Amino acid sequence: MSNYQTVARSRAxxxxxxxxxxxxxxxYGLMAAAMAITGVVAYVIGTSPTLLxxxxxGPQKYVVMFAPLLVVFAFGAAINRMSQATAQLVxxxxxxxxxxxxxxxxxxxxxxxxxxxxxxxxxxxxxxxLYGYVTKRDLSGFGTFLVMGVxxxxxxxxxxxxxxxxxxxxxxxxxxxxxxxxxxxYDTQQIKNEYLGMSQMGAEGEAVMGKAxxxxxxxxxxxxxxxFMFLLHFLGNxx
Numbered sequence: 001m002s003n004y005q006t007v008a009r010s011r012a013x014x015x016x017x018x019x020x021x022x023x024x025x026x027x028y029g030l031m032a033a034a035m036a037i038t039g040v041v042a043y044v045i046g047t048s049p050t051l052l053x054x055x056x057x058g059p060q061k062y063v064v065m066f067a068p069l070l071v072v073f074a075f076g077a078a079i080n081r082m083s084q085a086t087a088q089l090v091x092x093x094x095x096x097x098x099x100x101x102x103x104x105x106x107x108x109x110x111x112x113x114x115x116x117x118x119x120x121x122x123x124x125x126x127x128x129x130l131y132g133y134v135t136k137r138d139l140s141g142f143g144t145f146l147v148m149g150v151x152x153x154x155x156x157x158x159x160x161x162x163x164x165x166x167x168x169x170x171x172x173x174x175x176x177x178x179x180x181x182x183x184x185x186y187d188t189q190q191i192k193n194e195y196l197g198m199s200q201m202g203a204e205g206e207a208v209m210g211k212a213x214x215x216x217x218x219x220x221x222x223x224x225x226x227x228f229m230f231l232l233h234f235l236g237n238x239x
Contacts (some may be wrong), residue, residue: 019195019199020192020195020196020199023195023209023213024133024191024192024195026213026217027191027213027216027217027220028217028220029217030088030091030213030214030217031217031218031220031221031224033092033095034091034092034094034095034217034218034221035095035221035224035225037092037095037096037099038095038096038098038099038102038225039099040099041095041096041098041099041100041103042099042100042102042103042105042106043103043106044103045099045100045103046102046103046104046105046106046107047106051103052103052104052107055100055103056104064097064100064101065101067097067101068094068097068098068101069154071094071097072094072218072222075087075090075091075094075218076215079211079214079215080211082211084210084211084214087211087214088214091214091217091218094218095221098225102225102229105229105232105236108236108238109232109236109237109238110236110237110238112237113232113235113236113237114232114236116235117228117231117232117235117236118228120231120235121224121227121228121231122224124181124227125184125223125224125227128181128184128185128188129184129185129188129220130188131185131188132184132185132186132187132188132189132192133188133189133192135185135189139185139186139189139190140186140189140190142182142186143186143190146179146182146183146186149175149179150179150183152175153172153175153176153179156168156171156172157172160172169233170233172230173230173231173233173234174230176226176227176229176230177227177230177231177234180223180226180227180230181227183219183223184220184223184224184227187216187219187220187223188220190219191216191219191220194212194216195209195212198212
């Protein structure tokens, strides 16, 4: 009897591990697709003087700058009322909007430095996300601290739009890299734990996994994008 129970537990654990790998692959796949959309939109707009002038040549630039922030909060609040297909389309639209808001980097920094910063960010993100996935240490205690740090960064960034202080921008960039590095590991662990919780809920859990994977991809996407932008202030060579 005990042998039967041991085998049953082993099979159940193997099924959970297989499901977790498939779930995380979906999360990373959605994130990668969003990154591709953002990159294409940013490049198309950023290398077109006409489009850049249309977006950043007047007060409408503030709409483009702050629209992604408003959309991401609205998306998080409304996703439970959306179908999975609608949520995915909104995610793609958000990624395109982020591309428009980031397009200025192609007019400010050299293409080589943008590519180099992207690869540095990708390596750092991969290592931090892997740590969050495999570590046995509970990272949940850092969650509140990191979220408060993000709020502080947003406030400081808005203030610096008007102050235009290079010293404050440097401090924001340093703190931003550290915060989003921590969030990468933290969010990965949380996404993993959320799947383990949903896998114990049977059919009810399976029903919400689709939209949960989209939200997980959104969180990791934002971690990557923000870490990239803050690192670009250090590593980017200006035109």
